[in-house]
Amino acid sequence: MAKQSFYNFDLTHLEECLKQQELKPYVAKQLFNWVYKKHITDFKAMSNIGKVAQETLSNVFIFDNLQIVKVLTDENKETVKFLFKLKDNNFIETVIMKFDYGYSVCVSTQVGCNMGCKFCASGTHKKIRNLETSEIVLQFIEANNWLLKNTNEHLSNIVVMGIGEPLDNFDNVVSALKIITCQHGLEIGSRHITISTCGLCNKIIDFAKALPQINIAISLHASNDAIRNKLMPINKTYPLSQLIETCKQYLEISNRRLTFEYILLDGINDSDENALELVELLKGLLCYVNLIPYNETYLSNFKRSKRVRQFFNVLNKNKLQATIRLERGTKIAAACGQLRIQHNDKEKN
Numbered sequence: 001m002a003k004q005s006f007y008n009f010d011l012t013h014l015e016e017c018l019k020q021q022e023l024k025p026y027v028a029k030q031l032f033n034w035v036y037k038k039h040i041t042d043f044k045a046m047s048n049i050g051k052v053a054q055e056t057l058s059n060v061f062i063f064d065n066l067q068i069v070k071v072l073t074d075e076n077k078e079t080v081k082f083l084f085k086l087k088d089n090n091f092i093e094t095v096i097m098k099f100d101y102g103y104s105v106c107v108s109t110q111v112g113c114n115m116g117c118k119f120c121a122s123g124t125h126k127k128i129r130n131l132e133t134s135e136i137v138l139q140f141i142e143a144n145n146w147l148l149k150n151t152n153e154h155l156s157n158i159v160v161m162g163i164g165e166p167l168d169n170f171d172n173v174v175s176a177l178k179i180i181t182c183q184h185g186l187e188i189g190s191r192h193i194t195i196s197t198c199g200l201c202n203k204i205i206d207f208a209k210a211l212p213q214i215n216i217a218i219s220l221h222a223s224n225d226a227i228r229n230k231l232m233p234i235n236k237t238y239p240l241s242q243l244i245e246t247c248k249q250y251l252e253i254s255n256r257r258l259t260f261e262y263i264l265l266d267g268i269n270d271s272d273e274n275a276l277e278l279v280e281l282l283k284g285l286l287c288y289v290n291l292i293p294y295n296e297t298y299l300s301n302f303k304r305s306k307r308v309r310q311f312f313n314v315l316n317k318n319k320l321q322a323t324i325r326l327e328r329g330t331k332i333a334a335a336c337g338q339l340r341i342q343h344n345d346k347e348k349n
């Protein structure tokens, strides 16, 4: 049997795997402790694991890594963008961002994306495959190692908002987040993690049941079905009425405040009428709206709205809580998927 990446196993899966190898389940916690706390990836160096068990483990698991192809940083090292090469020669992107509260990493969950959102660089390239659990966990580990080496700091937050729709790779994303939040694993607090979805209603509730403390951000980007249908094909499967109903169910389970992401596009979704419609749509929900100035790319014709502040003011006046997202990394192609696409295009030419 081919060896498997150790990073593919959350604690429960690891315990099951160890049982199959006739090892005691408690060894799983010891292994997590060595790998994720002490950063030891040589079974022979794990002193509380017996010799025979060490031998068995080294026949079952490998410790792989992601190959860093490119690292781009802005002048202040406040945004760092990685292009990683996977073992099948596909590429993914990961971004570190510095905030007042610390460093956050934005991880990808798929190679490409099938959701086809019209404003998104990743949506222009179909999904090739889901990332494995290990490939999600390793983005965190590699980014954290780079940060430690270059700034002597640690990652404190994660946003699952890179390339791909996380809930379309449900099992691997949930496993990766279990490793990341596990007290024996990477031990990042669930409340420091946000996962973003374009609105896969059938999976949002499952996710809330699996990991209720993790924050969810819904990519909304429109105040009515007519606009959302044009921007996000997923709206034809799960229209706004169903999405809002799902959000209500989600809130009953998690009681965590929801975030709605709203990219402002010139002349498309940025009028005062749209803002008022949004107020009406989200009335009564425990939520806030994150307004995002659009990063113009050569991949689409959308223009950045000049009405960001005005839109914000209308929401504010009508008591819908909103923030305007800080802009980062525009000079280093930080919009989701741009670096990978530029690299792929270059390889083709």
Ligand code: SF4
Pocket (backbone or CB within 6 Å): 113, 114, 115, 116, 117, 120, 121, 122, 123, 124, 162, 163, 164, 165, 198, 219, 336
């Ligand atoms: S915005 Fe997210 S879900 Fe939509 S195409 Fe881009 S990566 Fe996929």
